[in-house]
Amino acid sequence: MRIYSNVDLYNKYVQEQASEAFLDKNISAEAYKNILERYQSRLYTPNYFIRIALGALTLVAIIFSGLLLGLIFQPSGSGGLIGFFFSFSVINYAALELLVRKNHYYNAGVDNLLLFFSAAFIVGTFMVKEYPYQNVAVSGVAMVVCVLLSVRFVDAFMSLLGYMALFVFVFLLYLKFGNIAKATAPFLMMIVSAVVYILMKSLAQNEKLLFYRYCCKCIMLLTLITFYASVNYFTVKELSNEMFNLHLSLKDTIPLGWLFWIFTFVIPPAYIVYGITKKDIMLLRTGIVLIVVTVFTYRYYHAIVPVEIVMLAGGSLLILLSYLLINYLKISRYGFRFDKNKTAGKERIDLEALIIAQVTGKKPIADRGVEFGGGSFGSGGAGERY
Numbered sequence: 001m002r003i004y005s006n007v008d009l010y011n012k013y014v015q016e017q018a019s020e021a022f023l024d025k026n027i028s029a030e031a032y033k034n035i036l037e038r039y040q041s042r043l044y045t046p047n048y049f050i051r052i053a054l055g056a057l058t059l060v061a062i063i064f065s066g067l068l069l070g071l072i073f074q075p076s077g078s079g080g081l082i083g084f085f086f087s088f089s090v091i092n093y094a095a096l097e098l099l100v101r102k103n104h105y106y107n108a109g110v111d112n113l114l115l116f117f118s119a120a121f122i123v124g125t126f127m128v129k130e131y132p133y134q135n136v137a138v139s140g141v142a143m144v145v146c147v148l149l150s151v152r153f154v155d156a157f158m159s160l161l162g163y164m165a166l167f168v169f170v171f172l173l174y175l176k177f178g179n180i181a182k183a184t185a186p187f188l189m190m191i192v193s194a195v196v197y198i199l200m201k202s203l204a205q206n207e208k209l210l211f212y213r214y215c216c217k218c219i220m221l222l223t224l225i226t227f228y229a230s231v232n233y234f235t236v237k238e239l240s241n242e243m244f245n246l247h248l249s250l251k252d253t254i255p256l257g258w259l260f261w262i263f264t265f266v267i268p269p270a271y272i273v274y275g276i277t278k279k280d281i282m283l284l285r286t287g288i289v290l291i292v293v294t295v296f297t298y299r300y301y302h303a304i305v306p307v308e309i310v311m312l313a314g315g316s317l318l319i320l321l322s323y324l325l326i327n328y329l330k331i332s333r334y335g336f337r338f339d340k341n342k343t344a345g346k347e348r349i350d351l352e353a354l355i356i357a358q359v360t361g362k363k364p365i366a367d368r369g370v371e372f373g374g375g376s377f378g379s380g381g382a383g384e385r386y
Contacts, residue, residue: 002211003100003152004043009211009354011041012106042105046269055109062092062117078129085128089121100153107155119145136176139169139285159215160222163196167226176245182244183255186230193227203359222287224271229262234297250301268294286319 022032075084096114105111109330204216253283
């Protein structure tokens with residue numbers, strides 16, 4: 001199902017760890033060079049400037065080829081547009097498969113643009129003509145397409161789009177059940193976010209899904225945001241106004257408004273506390289950012305001081321707290337420490353095994369089930385030897 005070989009993906013994973021360790025001065029230049037020579041990958045991932053340039057050229061090629069195809073077939077009416085969108089989606093996907101197989105593009109800009117437009121045009125075929133439950137059908141198709149493309153091309157952006165499509169699909173489908181569904185939809189979306197977070201966390205710990213770990217972590221971050229957004233007072237009230245035509249003024253409250261205010265104020269600190277308890281930096285950082293969102297939410301409905309003063313005071317407070325915490329955590333306290341070294345935990349164990357392999361020439365045994373040094377790979381469905 002996956003278009004990239006396990007060996008290429010694994011060697012690139014090793015190179016990334018080694019590169020990070022070298023930049024953090026955890027390994028010597030000689031060891032870094034040996035690792036790169038021993039774990040070579042055919043995958044082509046240029047720097048960000050080249051990615052942008054390649055992406056821009058790809059976008060130009062897509063636009064002109066689309067215009068050319070439109071001039072040739074001159075689609076008219078909904079049937080013609082459906083045929084045009086479907087055909088152009090197939091062309092984009094065929095070009096994507098061909099270029100990735102031939103040039104081994106991996107987040108190179110070219111594959112990212114072709115991947116996005118392949119999904120966009122195939123979903124667009126379901127948006128041309130109006131029909132019952134169109135929004136539900138479109139979000140459902142988008143979910144399936146994005147998930148399949150994410151699995152095949154190991155693409156985190158497609159994973160995020162797939163989760164957002166799932167979120168919208170469940171929300172729109174649930175609203176079809178009437179007024180009770182409209183009143184309880186925020187709580188259902190909380191549950192959906194929590195379930196997906198737990199599922200992605202479990203998948204991220206699965207050694208067989210090593211290459212999809214970044215995709216899972218991206219979805220986990222988004223679920224934390226949607227969990228909060230589902231019951232944020234501003235989100236609930238403004239969406240209710242737009243979707244259900246409630247015509248509420250700024251001072252009018254919504255049913256169970258007090259409960260949504262509680263969620264708005266409680267969830268961000270809960271993220272921070274749980275993140276500190278579990279030493280989860282993602283929860284910690286998300287909670288800090290959402291505290292700022294909470295302040296702006298309250299400020300929107302209850303103007304106490306000008307927003308400029310709030311932003312200035314909040315920014316100054318965050319800078320001051322960051323400075324104090326950095327100085328306080330230069331010495332390890334309660335299991336926390338501020339360290340410029342980015343390589344930690346299990347990844348450092350892998351790195352140590354990697355260095356041992358370069359020095360001794362032996363194949364080390366890693367605790368996580370991934371074996372370094374001899375070209376063997378203990379996860380991801382790869383074979384015994386390379």
